[in-house]
Amino acid sequence: MDKLIITAAICGAEVTKDQNPNVPYTVDEIVKEAELSYKAGASIIHLHVRENDGTPTQDYNIFKKCIDGIRQCCPDVIIEPSTGGAVGMSNDERLSPLKLNPEIATLDCGTLNFGNDDVFINTENTIIYFAEKMEALNVKPEVEVFDKGMIDTAIRLNKKGILKSPLHFNFVMGVPGGISASLGDLAFLIGSLPTDSTYTVTGIGRHQFNLAAIAIASGGHLRVGFEDNIYIQKGVLASSNAEMVAKIARIAKELGRDIASPNEARKILSIKEKHNNGII
Ligand code: KMH
Ligand code: ZN
Numbered sequence: 037m038d039k040l041i042i043t044a045a046i047c048g049a050e051v052t053k054d055q056n057p058n059v060p061y062t063v064d065e066i067v068k069e070a071e072l073s074y075k076a077g078a079s080i081i082h083l084h085v086r087e088n089d090g091t092p093t094q095d096y097n098i099f100k101k102c103i104d105g106i107r108q109c110c111p112d113v114i115i116e117p118s119t120g121g122a123v124g125m126s127n128d129e130r131l132s133p134l135k136l137n138p139e140i141a142t143l144d145c146g147t148l149n150f151g152n153d154d155v156f157i158n159t160e161n162t163i164i165y166f167a168e169k170m171e172a173l174n175v176k177p178e179v180e181v182f183d184k185g186m187i188d189t190a191i192r193l194n195k196k197g198i199l200k201s202p203l204h205f206n207f208v209m210g211v212p213g214g215i216s217a218s219l220g221d222l223a224f225l226i227g228s229l230p231t232d233s234t235y236t237v238t239g240i241g242r243h244q245f246n247l248a249a250i251a252i253a254s255g256g257h258l259r260v261g262f263e264d265n266i267y268i269q270k271g272v273l274a275s276s277n278a279e280m281v282a283k284i285a286r287i288a289k290e291l292g293r294d295i296a297s298p299n300e301a302r303k304i305l306s307i308k309e310k311h312n313n314g315i316i
Contacts, residue, residue, distance in 0.1 A: 037255045037293065038234075038255065038296070038304045039293070039294045039295060039296035039300050039304070040252060040257060040258065040284075040288050040293045040294065040295050040296060041079055041080060041236065041257035041258075041296045041300075041301045041304060041305070042077050042078045042079060042080070042257070042258055042259075042260070042281055042284055042285065042295060042296075043078060043079075043080040043081075043082050043116070043206075043236055043238075043257070043258070043259040043260075043261075044069075044070070044073035044074075044078035044080070044081055044082065044259075044260065044261045044277045044278075044280075044281050045082040045238070045259050045260070045261035045262070045263035045264055045277075046060060046066060046069040046070055046073060046081060046082070046083070046261050046262060046263070046277045047059055047060045047061070047066060047069070047083075047084055047085075047086060047261075047262055047263060048084050048261075048262060048263025048264070049084045049086075049092035049118070049120075049121060049122035049263075050092070050122065050263075051262050051263060051266060052090055053090060055266050056262065056266035056273045056274065058262070058273070058274065058275055058276055059090075059262045059266070060086075060262075061086040061087075061088060061089070061090045062086075062088050063085075063098065063101045063102050063105060064105075066083075066085065066086075066102045066105075066106075067102060067105035067106055067108075067109065069262075069276060069277050069278070070083075070102075070105075070106045070109075070110065070113070071106070071109040071110055072276055072277065072278035073261070073276075073277045073278045073281045074109075074110040074113045075110075075278065076278040076279075076281035076282040076285060077281050077282065077284070077285040077295045078113070078277075078281045079113065079114055079295075079296050079297060079298040079300070079301040080113070080114040080115075080116050080140070080298075080301060081106060081113055081114070081115050081116065082116045082118065082142070082259065082261070082263065083099070083102060083103070083106075083115055083116060083117045083118065083133075084117075084118045084121070084122075084263065085098045085099050085102050086098075092121065092122035094118075094121045094125060094129045094130055094131075094132045094133065095132070096132045096133070096135055096136070099117060099132065099133045099136055100136055103115055103117075103136055103138075112297075112298045112299060113298050114139055114140060114298050114301060114302065114307070115138055115139070116138065116139075116140045116141060116142065116178060117133035117134075117136070117138050117141050117142075118130075118133070118141070118142050119131055119133070119134065119141050119142050119143065119144070119166055120142055120144045120156070120180065123150050123154045123155070123156050124154075127162055127165060127166070130166075131166065131169060134169060134170065134173055134175060137173065137175075138175055139175065139176060139302070139307050139308075140175060140176040140177075140178055140204075140305070140307055141170060141175050141176075141177065141178070142177075142178050142180050142206070143163065143166055143167060143170065143177035143178065143179055143180065143199075144156070144158045144163070144166075144180040144182075144186075145158065145163055145179050145180060145181065145186040145187075145189045145190050146158055146163075146182065146183060146185055146186040146189055147159065148182045148183065148211070148213050148214055149212070149213030150211070150212075150213055151212050151213065156182075160189070163189065163193065164193065164198055167193060167198050167199055168198065171198075171199075171200065174308055176204065176305060176306070176307045176308065177199060177204075178204050178205070178206050178236070179199070179203055179204065179205045179206065180206050180208060181205050181206060181207050181208065181215075181225065182208050182211055182213075182214035182215065183214050183215045184215060184224065184225060184228060187205065187225065187228050187229065188228075190203055190205070191203075191230060194230070201230070201232055202230075202232040202233055202234065202306055203229075203230060203232075203233045203234075204233065204234045204235070204236075204305050204306075205225075205229065205233060205234070205235040205236070206235070206236045206237075206238055206259060207222065207225050207235060207236070207237050207238060208238045208240065208264075209221065209222065209225075209237065209238065209239050209240065209243060209247065210239055210240035210241060210243040211240050217239045217240065217243035217246065217247060219250060222237065222247060222250060222251075222254075226254060226256070234257065234304060234305055235256050235257065236251075236256065236257040236258060236259050237250075237251035237256050237257070237258055237259070238258075238259040238260075238264055239264070239265075240264050240265065241264070241265050241267075242265075242267070242270070244260055244264055244265040244280070245260075245269075245283065245284075245287075248260075248284055248287050249287060249291065252287065252288050252291050252293050253291060253293075257304075258284055260277070260280040260281060260283075260284055261277045261280060261281075262274070262277055265280070268280060268283065
């Protein structure tokens, strides 16, 4: 079994300091959270950025400041910017971090109800537009799966040559409007993948740690962080993303699964080498 890749989703677009005061907003806060998560065992930082007041943004300059800052304190970590951004952003706004030449970025493969009246829109043409941009820029897409049909969409685009093998998936389980975080659903998603694929499991809220042992034992990878969950255990707010990463690292150790370094993660995910280490 491959070593375990831990992704830290350190701030997301929706979670606020009102929910947990430790959620990072500013560049300095985001860089610090990334550094501590890396030191705790994360090899990928899934990155959203914010205005200083917490408003989600895909602003190029803020992404650049965060990426430059993270590179200074953890030069080898894999930085995965979001191209999902926040509900309601335009396609080109969402694509702005690709100008920073990342090694990997998210590719959301379907439309989803996102609570209340929010709809996270990813039409077929949007997905193809994003996928073609990523391919042209040599950016590995991480296929975001909020429901099973999104796997089928990615497989269809793979057959058309728009998405290249091997595919890497992130199962985001437990978003209201998406697939539930049940054991049966996780088995269903895993069983739907092409055999050469890799996958990460992201459980939302209380499901974050519930799914961890199963993902670790099944050969999957894991994502944790404030984007998905604000608690370290029932009723106790997490003090940092690193605290959540460290908890996953401890569970993995107990189950006998080693943690992948960033370079090991690059090999496992077939991330194409970028001689400039993602920096332009
Ligand atoms: N903030 C969500 C609407 C991604 O990073 O690509 C979308 C999201 C997925 O977080
Ligand atoms: Zn995200």
